[in-house]
Amino acid sequence: MTAQVSEHLIYGGKEIPMFSNPLGLYLIASKVSFKSPHTANWRGYVGTWEVKEYEGVERLYLIGLYAHKTYDQIVGVRDIFPGYDTVFAHWFSGELRLPQGEQLKYRHMGYGSIYEYDLMMEFKHGILINQYARHNELPEEKPVDQSKIPAFLRRGS
Amino acid sequence: MEQFFAWRPHSWLDYLCLYLLPGVFLGLYFLSKLIQSRPGEFSRDLIKAMGRERTLKLRIQDTAVYAFALFCLMVGWPGFLIWLPFDYLKEKRNQAWQDRPDFDCAPEYLLERITPTQAEALNIVYDPLRFAPEIAFGHLHGPWSKFVSSIQPDEELWSFLVPKGAKSGKYQFPAESEITGYARVKQGAVVEEFLY
Numbered sequence: 001m002t003a004q005v006s007e008h009l010i011y012g013g014k015e016i017p018m019f020s021n022p023l024g025l026y027l028i029a030s031k032v033s034f035k036s037p038h039t040a041n042w043r044g045y046v047g048t049w050e051v052k053e054y055e056g057v058e059r060l061y062l063i064g065l066y067a068h069k070t071y072d073q074i075v076g077v078r079d080i081f082p083g084y085d086t087v088f089a090h091w092f093s094g095e096l097r098l099p100q101g102e103q104l105k106y107r108h109m110g111y112g113s114i115y116e117y118d119l120m121m122e123f124k125h126g127i128l129i130n131q132y133a134r135h136n137e138l139p140e141e142k143p144v145d146q147s148k149i150p151a152f153l154r155r156g157s
Numbered sequence: 158m159e160q161f162f163a164w165r166p167h168s169w170l171d172y173l174c175l176y177l178l179p180g181v182f183l184g185l186y187f188l189s190k191l192i193q194s195r196p197g198e199f200s201r202d203l204i205k206a207m208g209r210e211r212t213l214k215l216r217i218q219d220t221a222v223y224a225f226a227l228f229c230l231m232v233g234w235p236g237f238l239i240w241l242p243f244d245y246l247k248e249k250r251n252q253a254w255q256d257r258p259d260f261d262c263a264p265e266y267l268l269e270r271i272t273p274t275q276a277e278a279l280n281i282v283y284d285p286l287r288f289a290p291e292i293a294f295g296h297l298h299g300p301w302s303k304f305v306s307s308i309q310p311d312e313e314l315w316s317f318l319v320p321k322g323a324k325s326g327k328y329q330f331p332a333e334s335e336i337t338g339y340a341r342v343k344q345g346a347v348v349e350e351f352l353y
Contacts, residue, residue, distance in 0.1 A: 025352055026296065026297065028352070029297050029300045029351065029352060029353075030297065030299065030300045031300070052286065054285050054286060055285065059284065059286075061286075061288055081296060084288060086286075086288045087288055087289065087296060088282070088284040088286070088288040088289035088295070088296075090282045090284065090289055090295045090296070091294075091295070091296065091297055091353060093334065093335065093336075093337065094333065094334035094335075095333065095334050122334070125282075126284075
């Protein structure tokens with residue numbers, strides 16, 4: 001599986017890549033699906049989100065959407081949520097993972113790449129209730145025993 | 158035809174041929190299954206385009222393997238006949254598992270029986286910036302209404318909570334965060350779920 005294109009989150013005026021898909025639950029419940037335009041975007045859309053603060057409460061909003069209804073036909077927020085340009089993501093409860101810092105390891109799979117740390121934001125029905133940073137380390141990997149790899153798979157053979 | 162039915166084995170060779178015959182039929186059965194599962198034209202073209210076509214050596218190897226397998230079948234067909242129903246049952250069980258709906262909510266995560274009106278009262282969405290309709294389940298009001306209207310007279314509506322880390326779904330993955338929602342329950346079994 002190819003590494004997947006991230007969502008975007010605007011927080012504190014900064015745009016940050018986001019390795020979570022808060023729109024997923026809404027799409028399942030409303031039985032909406034998109035077409036994948038390429039292998040780096042199996043879900044078929046990229047959303048732009050923003051955490052907006054009002055009277056001390058921070059909420060998650062979907063402010064942009066670039067979704068493939070078909071390979072050529074692109075739809076946006078208004079097509080999925082008629083009458084709304086911005087949508088309060090009240091259906092979302094769970095954690096958002098926002099990778100930060102240097103990329104320590106690239107993984108050619110989903111959101112598998114490891115960064116220096118992840119900013120984790122926990123939401124309950126679209127309201128931010130907690131956030132913390134999670135420091136990551138490179139996982140220990142056993143050295144590869146070259147003799148166990150078949151000759152035709154060895155680099156340079 | 159009469160001659161065919163009148164025939165009786167006399168020599169040891171006749172008896173050997175009779176013994177081997179079911180094995181030949183079994184071999185033909187497996188061969189037909191193999192032909193059915195061969196890659197389609199598109200896959201073959203793709204393999205060809207990738208330059209991964211089968212070499213003559215590989216084809217000869219395959220033929221030898223198939224010939225050996227056929228020999229084993231002809232000789233040891235009673236063993237295969239015993240194995241066949243077990244394999245069939247295993248395949249059926251696998252298929253039944255694949256066909257099972259993939260619900261996050263298992264019966265042990267059900268919390269309490271609730272009425273649709275109570276659930277709606279608990280889930281009125283409020284957004285001071287007015288980016289969600291101020292109704293039960295907000296943007297998900299439509300899917301919720303469909304979910305509630307599908308509840309049958311012999312079913313119940315229950316709320317549920319899957320704790321963070323608990324195994325959920327068909328594949329029993331640990332839940333990355335708490336999962337809540339409502340479930341249609343019939344005789345203790347989850348029929349449909351509405352995650353919220």
